[in-house]
Amino acid sequence: MHNDTTLTAGDAELTLQPEHGCRIASLKVGGTELLRQGEKFGAFIMVPWCGRTENGEFRNGQVTHQLPVDAPPHAIHGTGRHSVWHEAAPATETTAAHYFDLADPWPYPGRVTQTVELSPHSVKLTLSVEATGDSFPAQAGWHPWWLRNLGQGGQDVELTFSADWQEERGDNHLPNGNRIDPKPGPWDDCFGMPDGVDVTLNWPGEMRLRITSPSEWAVIYTEQPEAVCVEPQSGPPNGLNTLPRLVTPIDPLEITTEWTWHRIG
Incomplete structure (x- = not known):
């Protein structure tokens, strides 16, 4: 269905779907699938915003913009996951780079690029958001759906x-501005x-x-029986409004994450 790009390193195999939001559709280690399968799952990219944007509205200076409300009453997870991405450089056995240009319903021109570097025991992902016109606030991150159980008779993930x-x-599912001590799931x-x-x-x-990133924000989602999500991102939900990171023609936004694994036993 999709023109997939498959990378291999050692016994690791990663499949990208550039035409389907450039999501990572599969990550297998020693033949064992780690990501939940399905059109909405795998590991998708959140850009140019992460999580929910309140009522689908954000401001840039004095101008208020309205985004499509696709998680009523909010707009969720950006437009990148719905976009067709294009090859930025020829893929190798272990690397791939793709981009898409920001377009309607996002009100500002820009370019988003993802690079994927696969090693036998890790993958490094890099996202950059560049402004090709006016400056704008933006966010970027990843939303991987890790299988709660690997389906081989073992225990659930911890x-x-x-x-x-x-x-x-708050009641609207968005951070209310208070920082509290971490609570149990x-x-x-x-x-x-x-x-x-x-x-x-x-x-x-x-x-x-192990999931690491120099960024200081992660959303963790464990409310579904099939999978858990650990989402490194460049700012908190609704951050377009509460903690805007301005992308300018000379100051792109860049975020990286590295996922490192090893088999036990």
Whole structure:
């Protein structure tokens, strides 16, 4: 259905779908699939905003813009996941680079580029958002759906992380501005990690995977039985309004994350 791009390194195999939002459709290690399968799953890109934007509205200076409300009453996860991406450089066995140009319903011109670098025991992802006209606030990040259970008779995944704070959620599902001590899960919550995102997923006796990023924000979602999400992102939900990061023609936004794994036993 899609013109997929498949990278291999050692016993790791990663499949990208450039025409389907450039999502990572599959990540297999030793033949074991780590990501939940399906059109909405795998690991998709959140850009030019992450999570929910309140009522689909954001301001740039004195101008208010309206985005499509696709998670009523909010706009969620950006437009990149619905876009067709194009090859930015010829793929190799272990690397791929793709881009798409920001367009309606996003009101500002710009270019988003993702590079993927696969190694036998890790993958490094880089996203950049460039302004090709007026400056604008933006966010970028990833939304991987990790299988809760690898389906081979083992135990469910365990998450380990240390956060300085948790963004308290209001009734509208958005951070309300209060920072609280991290609470036990289940979560659909944003955590602050000023020293960088660092979350370990452990499938006991099977696999250990560590997600790191220099960024200080991660949303962790564990409310579904099939999968858990650990989402490194450049700002909190609704950050277009509450913590805008201005992208200018001379100051692009860049975020990286590295996922490192090793098989146990």
